Amino acid sequence: MRIDDLVILGRAAPQHLKNGRTTICLGGWSYEHGFIRIYPTKVRMGVSRWDVISVDVEKNVADTRNESWKIVGSRENWDYLEDSVRKVGRVKNSDQRREIVTDNLTSCVSELNNNHISLGFIKPQIIHKMYFGKNDQYGKPIQLPLLESYAKEWPKVKYDYELEPRLKYSCEQCQTKQGFHDQVILEWGFYEGMRKNPDNLEQVWENAQFLSDEHEIFLFVGNQQNRRNSYVIISVIRLKKQEKPTTKSMF
Ligand SMILES: [Zn+2]
Secondary structure: OEEEEEEEEEEEOOEEOOOOOEEEEEEEEEOOOEEEEEEEEOOOOOOOOOEEEEEEEEOOOOOOOOOEEEEOOOOOOHHHHHHHEEEEEEOOOHHHHHHHHHOOEEOOHHHHHHOOOOEEEEOOOEEEEEEEEEOOOOOOOOOOOOHHHHHHOOOOOHHHOOEEEEEEEEOOOOOOOOOOEEEEEOEHHHHHHHHHOOOOOOHHHHHOOOOOOOEEEEEEEEEEOOEEEEEEEEEEEEEEOOOOOOOOOOO
16 A cells, blocks of 8 residues: 555654664554555654655555554565655644644544554543553563663663653543543653753653643643553653634734
8 A cells, every 4th residue: 555645743752672673652643544654764754743654555464453564575674664655745734733733633532542543642631640661571581582782782772771751641521431541652862862961861751841831732642552541652752832823813
């Protein structure tokens, strides 16, 4: 299948595959095909959020979720995978960005889960807490080929971080029993922020415009392949608040 209009919404923190590759999960939205997850992709793909790309994808037998795809030839052409992705545009206009999000909004993560939908947009109505939790992967023994060379190599992967950013929030009419969600944020930018500024981790919240009066926060969430009922935040979508309509002068 060819996707010609895939709007990049976010890239998760890098992970190591067992074969030693460093991979990134990419999420996006297509006017024609809806929500799309592409995995694996490389660290350097030359794309960023709101870029529009054209790419040939195929189903991954290891991942049965409707929204999941892999780039055609991603195993054989790994070294040149970025050549399989063509940037065809960018969603620059903030109204257009807002339209993509609000036209595809789900009221609660539980609704995605109940309908077995693996990706969606959520509007956090109340943010109870922005905090750092313990990263369960950290410090666990791993076996990787060529680990020594990988350890020195940029980028850091999720495994390398002792802490992980988390968000506790409620949707507008939250359907969970406890009335809130408590999810890990996997957006790569947060981890890069932590790497660059280890003495001031809290800066990541400011970077993502959580503290800004001029921005509105939406969450791009997705479930996990091995824990389909468990959703994570792939990307924090920060949109400039709509300006109040001004009275236009006729003259
Ligand atoms: Zn909810």
